[in-house]
Amino acid sequence: MFSTVLIANRGEIALRVARTCREMGIRTVAVYSTADRDSAVVRFADEAVHIGAPPAKGSYLSVPAVIEAALQTGAQAIHPGYGFLSEDPDFAEICEAHDIVFIGPPPQVMQQLGDKAAARSLMAQAGLPVLPGSMDALTSPAEAKELARQVGYPVILKAVAGGGGRGMAVVRSADDLRLAYNETRAHARAVFGDDRLYLERFVDDARHIEVQVLCDRHGNAVHLGERDCSVQRRHQKLIEEAPATGLPRELREAMLAAAVHGATAVGFVGAGTFEFVVTPDDRFYLMEINCRLQVEHPVTELVTGIDIVREQISVAAGLPLSFRQSDITLRGVAVECRVNAENPDNAFSPTPGLLSEFVPPGGPFVRVDTHAYPGWLVGPDYDSLLAKAAVWAPDREQALARMDRALSEFRVSGHGVHTTLGFLRRTLAHPLFQAALHTTGLVGAMTAEEADRDGDASKESAPVG
Incomplete structure (x- = not known):
């Protein structure tokens, strides 16, 4: 096992990876831009290295700076989190050239799957259905x-x-x-x-369903069930849940098997996600494959009890997966909401600013992955994600009630800062979502409904005569 791992990322995912490393007895190195010098992971990690200016190209995407930080601190491996360098095969090759283990799939696999058009062709040849x-x-x-x-x-x-x-x-x-x-x-x-x-x-009124896979170098490949990620704005996810409610058994089993078969066909290693579109007539088609940890991985961890990051690190160290497919059991329902510093009333535009208050929720079976705190500056240079709230319950009805309660407890404020908290609660309460009849068109429909209501209210309040 590695003694030191460098985390080539920022925000909540960097802190989440660092926590698993600490549980495994692994020393952690954080890298940070000037804007992130007071970040939570810099405070948490065993060592931190400044790698450049706030724009990502000058810091988190600077391969020379990241490699130099790893060499200086004696890191034997680099965990890229998600985004930034996480799916860059050139970066993975450079890591290998410097005898640093890249915690992710082999470079040649990322090269094949990173080209989305080529990946479609490759998976079609392997027998997976594509649009x-x-x-x-x-x-x-x-x-x-x-x-x-x-x-x-x-x-x-x-x-x-x-x-x-x-x-x-x-x-x-x-x-x-x-x-x-x-x-x-x-x-x-x-x-x-x-x-x-x-x-x-393009399929209207579709469901976006993805399958989490884990593979090692010893021939073991498993799935950890599926997630419904249909609630999206601008093709970016807002709410995810596991398992997906209402999928026909035959469809679900075929999709899970297809993901494992596809991963095996390309020699996948590590954690990856096969993303599918499910049509209104219950047909599924592969959209793309992500060669990294997903933002929404907590819901899968909550229903399986498996630490996906721990398995990523162990597999990268050459160990086999700690379980087989027959050992995996999905229990209950988990839901995740992404809390962003965005204004839903202004096309979800980012709203940077200084947080004067940030109090996340707690209570039974509530998990909050966040890097934010009072006094943290939500800057304009990076993603607007403030926190991921995830809950678990024995069934979907209780999970949705628990999530609504958790979101109601959030206290977030700051000059100029808006959040998606209210919109998330309205989405959870929407009849289509409550009935698990929602599709990728739900957010657009809600936006139109709210615009109509605002228009009607304006007419009613307009002066007469």
């Missing part, structure tokens, strides 16, 4: 338009190097395709440094 669309990167708007005509509208354009819900655009008519193509390509170039796009059919 109709391109198997290679598109070469022009004209090619995209012809393929969309064959596939049928609506379609979705996606960045080949995309992730985290960014670099996507839904197109509903041929008239809109060229503009969407050019805008999405420009966005992909700016965010990912790669402007290649691919296209696939």
Whole structure:
């Protein structure tokens, strides 16, 4: 086992990884930008190294700075968390070249699966169902338009190097395709440094279901059940739950088996996620594969009792998984809500500012992963996530009630800071969500409903005459 692990990330995930390392008796090294010098993980870690200025390119995405920090502190392994360098095969190769273990899949596997278009083709060859669309990167708007005509509208354009819900655009008519193509390509170039796009059919009123897999170097591959991640804004998740309610048994078993088969087919090692779209007629199709820890992994940990980060570290050290598929039992229901510093009434725009108050909830079966505290500056340079609240209960009804109670206990305030807390509670109370009939269109429908109510209220209050 490693004696020292460097955590190449920030925020709540860096602190979460550090806590598991401490439980395993592993010394931790945190890296931080100037903006994060007073962060919770810097205070918690055994050692901390400053690696640059607040923009990610000058710090958390600076491979030389991260590698130098690992070499200086004697770190034998690097845990990348999620985002930043977590799915960068070049970074993983550089780690290997410096005799540092990258806690994640082998570089060649990340290379194969990081190209979303190539991954679609690879998984189709392995027998997994994929949505109709391109198997290679598109070469022009004209090619995209012809393929969309064959596939049928609506379609979705996606960045080949995309992730985290960014670099996507839904197109509903041929008239809109060229503009969407050019805008999405420009966005992909700016965010990912790669402007290649691919296209696939877009399914309205779908469910977004993902399967957590874990694989070691000894031929063991398992799934940890599935998660429903259908509540999203801008293709980014807000609420997740495990297991997914209301899936037909045959569909669920086929999806779980497909994920394990796909992971085995490419020689996957470590923790990964197979993301599927489930259509209204109960068909499932692979969307993409994430070669990293997911933001929503706590719900899976709560229903399985398995520390996914511990398994990641052990597998990277060359040990086998500590369990087999037959050892895994899902118990109860877990729900996670992402609390962001965003204004839902302004298209979920980020609202940076200094937190004057931050009091997370507690109580039985409530878990809060957070790096925030009173006096913490929510800056403009990074993701707006403040905390992840996750709860467990014996059934879904109790889990939703517990989550609503937990969200009601949150106390977050600061000059200019808005949060998604109110919107999350309204979502939990929505009839479609309560009945587990929600799809990826729920947030859009709620936004429209609230706009209609606001419009009606304005008419009623308008002066007469």
